[in-house]
Amino acid sequence: QQPVQSPQAVILREGEDAVINCSSSKALYSVHWYRQKHGEAPVFLMILLKGGEQKGHEKISASFNEKKQQSSLYLTASQLSYSGTYFCGTDRSTGGSYIPTFGRGTSLIVHP
Amino acid sequence: DSGVTQTPKHLITATGQRVTLRCSPRSGDLSVYWYQQSLDQGLQFLIQYYNGEERAKGNILERFSAQQFPDLHSELNLSSLELGDSALYFCASSVTASYNEQFFGPGTRLTVL
Numbered sequence: 432q433q434p435v436q437s438p439q440a441v442i443l444r445e446g447e448d449a450v451i452n453c454s455s456s457k458a459l460y461s462v463h464w465y466r467q468k469h470g471e472a473p474v475f476l477m478i479l480l481k482g483g484e485q486k487g488h489e490k491i492s493a494s495f496n497e498k499k500q501q502s503s504l505y506l507t508a509s510q511l512s513y514s515g516t517y518f519c520g521t522d523r524s525t526g527g528s529y530i531p532t533f534g535r536g537t538s539l540i541v542h543p
Numbered sequence: 544d545s546g547v548t549q550t551p552k553h554l555i556t557a558t559g560q561r562v563t564l565r566c567s568p569r570s571g572d573l574s575v576y577w578y579q580q581s582l583d584q585g586l587q588f589l590i591q592y593y594n595g596e597e598r599a600k601g602n603i604l605e606r607f608s609a610q611q612f613p614d615l616h617s618e619l620n621l622s623s624l625e626l627g628d629s630a631l632y633f634c635a636s637s638v639t640a641s642y643n644e645q646f647f648g649p650g651t652r653l654t655v656l
Binding site: 472528 | 647
């Protein structure tokens with residue numbers, strides 16, 4: 432039931448692009464993305480609701496394909512500050528409430 | 544700074560003991576979530592409270608309990624501690640009960656010896 436993220440790790444040079452994927456075996460109501468730097472708390476990046484909506488946050492954008500139960504996070508022209516672990520989270524509906532479930536994370540390292 | 548506070552920052556205790564972790568949500572947020580993060584399990588949802596009432600329950604052990612008080616702060620109680628309970632415990636808050644943007648606190652690192 433935990434969403435599956437790929438790849439597990441990405442190593443980039445500044446200015447390069449990256450794509451992180453998140454897929455679920457269950458129907459999704461929404462997908463949310465967080466970034467966590469080592470020793471710090473996760474920080475919210477964006478949330479996508481069902482409908483194939485694509486959202487952006489500066490040079491970070493994401494898409495959500497409800498039919499395929501997949502989401503992808505796009506990081507363009509990566510900066511050193513993008514380094515960290517990226518988590519996707521999904522909601523599992525149960526008894527009228529939503530259980531947030533997170534993937535294992537994708538480690539992104541950006542080198543100068 | 545997310546506006547969510549957690550105390551204490553670090554906690555070291557022995558097996559079999561009981562501890563209480565405290566969380567104060569952002570001003571105006573009614574919903575509080577508790578998570579456990581360990582290297583082998585990732586970020587695991589434990590429990591959610593909304594405006595004082597339990598809203599959703601995840602993989603929370605029976606030895607663990609939580610509550611949200613009238614002033615909206617929340618406490619997570621962990622009892623009969625085991626070595627495997629060593630982890631980072633985060634609380635997060637959001638405005639509503641439905642899943643949306645969550646603001647995470649700095650976490651409490653629990654070490655059980």
